[in-house]
Amino acid sequence: MISSIAWLPRGAANPVPSVADPPSKEEIEEMIKSGALEPSGDGDSEEDDEDMNVDAAKEADEAAHALEVADALGRTSKNTNSGTGFDDVTNSLRELDMEHYDEEDDGIELFSTGLGDLYYPSNNMDPYLKDKDDEDSEEVEDMTINPMDAVIVCARSNQDDVSHLEVWIYEESDDGDANMYVHHDIIISADPLCTAWLDCPLKGGEKGNFIAVGSMEPSIEIWDLDIIDEVQPCIVLGGIAEKKGKGKKTSIKYKKDSHKGPVLGLAWNKEYRNILASASGDKRVKIWDVAAGKCNITMEHHTDKVQAVAWNNHAAQVILTGSFDRSVVMKDGRIPAHSGYKWSVTADVESLAWDPHSEHSFVVSLEDGTVKGFDIRAAKSDAASESIPSFTLHAHDKAVCTVSYNPSAPNLLATGSEDKMVKLWDLSNNQPSCVASQNPKAGAVFSIFFSEESPFLLAIGGSKGKLEVWDTLSDAGVAKRFGNYGKQKISQSRS
Numbered sequence: 001m002i003s004s005i006a007w008l009p010r011g012a013a014n015p016v017p018s019v020a021d022p023p024s025k026e027e028i029e030e031m032i033k034s035g036a037l038e039p040s041g042d043g044d045s046e047e048d049d050e051d052m053n054v055d056a057a058k059e060a061d062e063a064a065h066a067l068e069v070a071d072a073l074g075r076t077s078k079n080t081n082s083g084t085g086f087d088d089v090t091n092s093l094r095e096l097d098m099e100h101y102d103e104e105d106d107g108i109e110l111f112s113t114g115l116g117d118l119y120y121p122s123n124n125m126d127p128y129l130k131d132k133d134d135e136d137s138e139e140v141e142d143m144t145i146n147p148m149d150a151v152i153v154c155a156r157s158n159q160d161d162v163s164h165l166e167v168w169i170y171e172e173s174d175d176g177d178a179n180m181y182v183h184h185d186i187i188i189s190a191d192p193l194c195t196a197w198l199d200c201p202l203k204g205g206e207k208g209n210f211i212a213v214g215s216m217e218p219s220i221e222i223w224d225l226d227i228i229d230e231v232q233p234c235i236v237l238g239g240i241a242e243k244k245g246k247g248k249k250t251s252i253k254y255k256k257d258s259h260k261g262p263v264l265g266l267a268w269n270k271e272y273r274n275i276l277a278s279a280s281g282d283k284r285v286k287i288w289d290v291a292a293g294k295c296n297i298t299m300e301h302h303t304d305k306v307q308a309v310a311w312n313n314h315a316a317q318v319i320l321t322g323s324f325d326r327s328v329v330m331k332d333g334r335i336p337a338h339s340g341y342k343w344s345v346t347a348d349v350e351s352l353a354w355d356p357h358s359e360h361s362f363v364v365s366l367e368d369g370t371v372k373g374f375d376i377r378a379a380k381s382d383a384a385s386e387s388i389p390s391f392t393l394h395a396h397d398k399a400v401c402t403v404s405y406n407p408s409a410p411n412l413l414a415t416g417s418e419d420k421m422v423k424l425w426d427l428s429n430n431q432p433s434c435v436a437s438q439n440p441k442a443g444a445v446f447s448i449f450f451s452e453e454s455p456f457l458l459a460i461g462g463s464k465g466k467l468e469v470w471d472t473l474s475d476a477g478v479a480k481r482f483g484n485y486g487k488q489k490i491s492q493s494r495s
Helices: 025-034 047-072 082-096 127-143 476-494
Strands: 002-008 150-157 163-171 179-188 192-198 210-215 220-224 235-237 240-244 251-254 263-268 275-280 285-289 294-299 306-311 318-323 327-332 341-344 349-354 361-366 370-375 391-394 400-405 412-417 422-426 433-438 445-450 457-462 468-471
Touching: 002 457, 150 192, 150 457, 163 192, 163 210, 179 220, 192 263, 210 263, 275 306, 285 318, 306 349, 318 349, 327 349, 361 400, 370 400, 412 445, 412 457, 422 476, 433 476
Parallel strands: 002 192, 002 445, 263 306, 349 400, 400 445
Antiparallel strands: 002 150, 150 163, 163 179, 192 210, 210 220, 220 235, 240 251, 263 275, 275 285, 285 294, 306 318, 318 327, 327 341, 349 361, 361 370, 370 391, 400 412, 412 422, 422 433, 445 457, 457 468
């Protein structure tokens, strides 16, 4: 499934990503020690089962190696099994007569005087080297990310216990037929739950291209998206320092200031670019300095899992958090001891978002299929006082897992649900009306995200694991109500 999606700003990615150096011996030992190379699982299997798995893996490796050798010698049958594979190797070695390989055969000229001995004044004239240069240039061209390419990162969990980040290229065309493909992917150690892109220059320079990943583990991994074949994150915030025992007798020691539960929500602060907020199943919200690699603030104002977190687009110190305790809390990061302002809701919080066009408004989506809008100017510091929502929208038949405001068109909100539907709403005058709806064939919808540069492109991911992009402006209802904002964005980009 796809649990989280993020659009990268155009030009943020390195045009030609670099390839990671192979890990050193020390790095491999550290990964083994940390358990990063261990497959995910409950860890409660019996020792006999583990021994059987080791023996089976050893036998499988031996058989695979034998088949590779046989294939290299040109002796592998299409229907080869492990037994005939070993026979083929034996027969092939016998035919080569390896015991007498160093005895001279008068019938063979070891050093040819044919075309291989030709000398070329330039490498460009050598057909063998020229072909290789052409292949190298084609490979570089395929890996090049053009400045106008749209880049999407999606976090994916697979049934085979391999989780990874996929970096997609989305190429728009004048005829309306877009081209999408995976540029590269990054294998990660645990099932991802949330992501947040950030440009904090963690490796020097003015800006970087990184993504923070929250997962079922208590740690937050930050990966460099400009490096291919990387095996370790560049930064890990928190996590497990030591684990002893198995099953119910497991004893866990956490790193300093770490979360002690899965990381369910992440939010990067665009103004204070080294600041990242995290929400966790341990009921806590943490504010991290990613450049220093440490936690600055821990807030404990919720009584159940904290599912979502978001920074205000206009007041960078103001943060919003939503929890399974059926409340939303707004706090000022500069005064974390203040109790903040609280809104009670009717079900568990699934997601929330600030309105990018207003510093006073936000929406929260709930497990019961509703979406509520609030104006913070009506908030009351007295927790016992009930704050009335600006509107309540019965948006879906099941949980509304994700919401996204359109960055260009005011009052245009997208919602995605476990009922497999994505809907677009006009929130004008706090009287929501459905403009368009679609079943994107993504299964239960877990993540949707409008693009900043192409604001009517909506990326969609869900339980079927297929990334979809909906050009919402192609819908007649959307074009009629919000088409002018699309034209404004096109004229701005051309100017």
